[in-house]
Amino acid sequence: MLLGLDRLLDDLNPPQREAVTVGEGPLLVLAGAGSGKTRVIAYRIAWLTGGQSLSPRNLLAVTFTNKAAKEMARRVEALLLPAGIRAPMIATFHSMCVRVLRQHALGRVDDEQEEVDPAGPGDHVPDEPLMTGHVDQ
Numbered sequence: 001m002l003l004g005l006d007r008l009l010d011d012l013n014p015p016q017r018e019a020v021t022v023g024e025g026p027l028l029v030l031a032g033a034g035s036g037k038t039r040v041i042a043y044r045i046a047w048l049t050g051g052q053s054l055s056p057r058n059l060l061a062v063t064f065t066n067k068a069a070k071e072m073a074r075r076v077e078a079l080l081l082p083a084g085i086r087a088p089m090i091a092t093f094h095s096m097c098v099r100v101l102r103q104h105a106l107g108r109v110d111d112e113q114e115e116v117d118p119a120g121p122g123d124h125v126p127d128e129p130l131m132t133g134h135v136d137q
Helices: 014-020 037-051 066-083 093-105
Strands: 060-063 089-092
Touching: 014 037, 037 066, 060 066, 060 093, 066 089, 089 093
Parallel strands: 060 089
Antiparallel strands: none
8 A cells, every 4th residue: 555545444434444445346336415425436546546556547437417526536636646646537427428539539620629518419410420331231
């Protein structure tokens, strides 16, 4: 465990500690309001990147709202930056998908020319197909 994260689990109650340290792979946290879901996810990200040496490039945290994504990023950065670790990508589903499209499918589109409606899909139809190829029937 990296310096600054050695006492990370001390801040958690036993069920939270179990969720944070539950092994590898994806994790779904279901709990009621005010039970510490955001805290558990933030600490799990810190535990995986700082305690288990998972590269932040190999971790993605997605949520539904900008407010939740900003709060999650704030908490994760507060845990990781003192240990010299940068935070992984924490985004909404929509902004993460827009980023993937811009990097891979829409890479030819200049950001100043193409605006993506943050509320959802628009009426824009590309002049040329995003993907071409043969489809077997």
